[in-house]
Amino acid sequence: MTSYLLRGVSLLGAAPTDVHIVDGRISDRSSDPEIIDAAGLVALPGLVDLHTHLREPGREDAETVETGSRSAALGGYTAVFAMANTSPVADTAGVVEQVWRLGREAGLVDVQPIGAVTVGLAGKQLAELGAMASSAAGVRIFSDDGHCVADPRLMRRALEYVKAFDGIIAQHAEEPRLTEGAQMHEGEVSTRLGLTGWPAVAEEAIIARDVLLAEHVGSRLHVCHVSTAGSVEVLRQAKARGVRVTAEVTPHHLLLTDELAASYDPVYKVNPPLRTASDVQALRDALVEGVIDIVATDHAPHAVEDKECEWAYARPGMVGLETALPVVLSVLGERWDLIAERMSRTPARIAGLTGHGTDLSVGSPANLTLVDPSARRVVDPAELASRSRNTPYAGTTLPGRIVATFLRGEPTVLDGKAVK
Numbered sequence: 001m002t003s004y005l006l007r008g009v010s011l012l013g014a015a016p017t018d019v020h021i022v023d024g025r026i027s028d029r030s031s032d033p034e035i036i037d038a039a040g041l042v043a044l045p046g047l048v049d050l051h052t053h054l055r056e057p058g059r060e061d062a063e064t065v066e067t068g069s070r071s072a073a074l075g076g077y078t079a080v081f082a083m084a085n086t087s088p089v090a091d092t093a094g095v096v097e098q099v100w101r102l103g104r105e106a107g108l109v110d111v112q113p114i115g116a117v118t119v120g121l122a123g124k125q126l127a128e129l130g131a132m133a134s135s136a137a138g139v140r141i142f143s144d145d146g147h148c149v150a151d152p153r154l155m156r157r158a159l160e161y162v163k164a165f166d167g168i169i170a171q172h173a174e175e176p177r178l179t180e181g182a183q184m185h186e187g188e189v190s191t192r193l194g195l196t197g198w199p200a201v202a203e204e205a206i207i208a209r210d211v212l213l214a215e216h217v218g219s220r221l222h223v224c225h226v227s228t229a230g231s232v233e234v235l236r237q238a239k240a241r242g243v244r245v246t247a248e249v250t251p252h253h254l255l256l257t258d259e260l261a262a263s264y265d266p267v268y269k270v271n272p273p274l275r276t277a278s279d280v281q282a283l284r285d286a287l288v289e290g291v292i293d294i295v296a297t298d299h300a301p302h303a304v305e306d307k308e309c310e311w312a313y314a315r316p317g318m319v320g321l322e323t324a325l326p327v328v329l330s331v332l333g334e335r336w337d338l339i340a341e342r343m344s345r346t347p348a349r350i351a352g353l354t355g356h357g358t359d360l361s362v363g364s365p366a367n368l369t370l371v372d373p374s375a376r377r378v379v380d381p382a383e384l385a386s387r388s389r390n391t392p393y394a395g396t397t398l399p400g401r402i403v404a405t406f407l408r409g410e411p412t413v414l415d416g417k418a419v420k
């Protein structure tokens with residue numbers, strides 16, 4: 001294995017120092033290393049994404065495990081959790097092992113499959129959670145993301161089932177009866193545009209129900225893509241009572257608002273929908289405070305024909321892996337320790353993922369990323385490594401450039417380019 005010397009790197013914004021990487025770990029010395037000029041660069045622990053859609057198997061035209069892994073590495077990630085809404089659905093040991101193996105073969109980030117809660121995401125019958133947990137993929141997080149586990153009895157049983165192995169149910173909180181036909185956030189803008197609304201209460205009602213179920217069962221709940229100020233209040237109260245609940249917010253819900261729907265450009269169509277400016281402010285405050293634990297991308301690549309069509313027919317979702325850190329930097333500023341906490345350490349801890357989200361101290365696994373905070377870049381969809389182009393930031397200038405990423409001491413990105 002090649003050794004590396006990161007010369008003049010700043011660990012989480014601290015004074016410049018030299019960091020050595022030897023045999024996959026951070027070291028205080030090395031012999032004959034490859035020297036990387038890291039002056040002006042900030043080192044963060046490799047980012048961990050608890051919510052990624054990789055689309056393989058089934059929609060390899062939109063993304064594959066390999067292209068999604070490359071996109072992740074370029075975004076500074078060293079581990080991603082792949083959602084189960086593939087085709088076939090990741091609801092058996094066979095499918096989660098396939099995704100896990102494809103991730104290993106790509107070798108760009110650690111790909112950890114999330115298992116479906118219900119067979120075929122149909123919300124009728126529990127999937128083989130135990131078989132997925134004991135498979136080679138070692139699944140600990142289960143989610144029907146894309147769909148809500150709406151049946152409270154099934155949700156309760158799922159929470160009970162995963163408690164045995166300290167698993168987590170990650171809920172896509174959307175009361176389906178309240179969002180029938182919904183196209184965007186229900187509010188002033190939807191009224192003006194004449195589009196059917198997705199009311200905030202459809203999310204908040206499910207979160208309120210699920211924190212009560214998790215409390216009753218004593219089990220772990222994770223709330224996907226929290227998008228409203230009301231959801232933050234429900235979470236705040238549940239956490240104050242000691243409920244074992246964690247929550248994520250996406251970069252786009254931290255930056256964008258429902259006003260963008262006025263363009264009728266489906267690139268802004270996403271679930272849950274973009275909300276109002278006051279929701280955005282509440283989400284930012286909750287993230288700083290810790291009521292929302294982490295940032296997760298909900299990277300949702302879609303083929304051109306599923307996005308470049310009429311708003312009503314477009315699939316919801318945005319790509320996000322390559323812009324997540326720049327967006328968070330623009331929202332939080334250079335609060336490196338907070339960024340490391342919300343994008344690396346806490347997601348790794350929630351998932352029980354060892355070797356990621358660790359301190360950048362001697363002896364730690366060399367999973368890290370180097371960022372140039374002074375760079376500003378205009379997002380060009382054509383330059384994305386993702387197979388899909390549905391970024392809402394085309395033409396937007398964002399701060400920060402991911403210069404290098406290391407996975408267990410081997411570079412996956414150097415000079416801002418993927419190494420394979």
Ligand SMILES: NC(=O)N[C@@H](CC(=O)O)C(=O)O
Binds near residue numbers: 270272315316317
């Ligand atoms: N976020 C989205 O709008 N879409 C996701 C599903 C989801 O995260 O709910 C997708 O799979 O495309």
Ligand SMILES: [Zn+2]
Binds near residue numbers: 146172224225271272
């Ligand atoms: Zn979802």
Ligand SMILES: [Zn+2]
Binds near residue numbers: 051053083145300
């Ligand atoms: Zn999702």
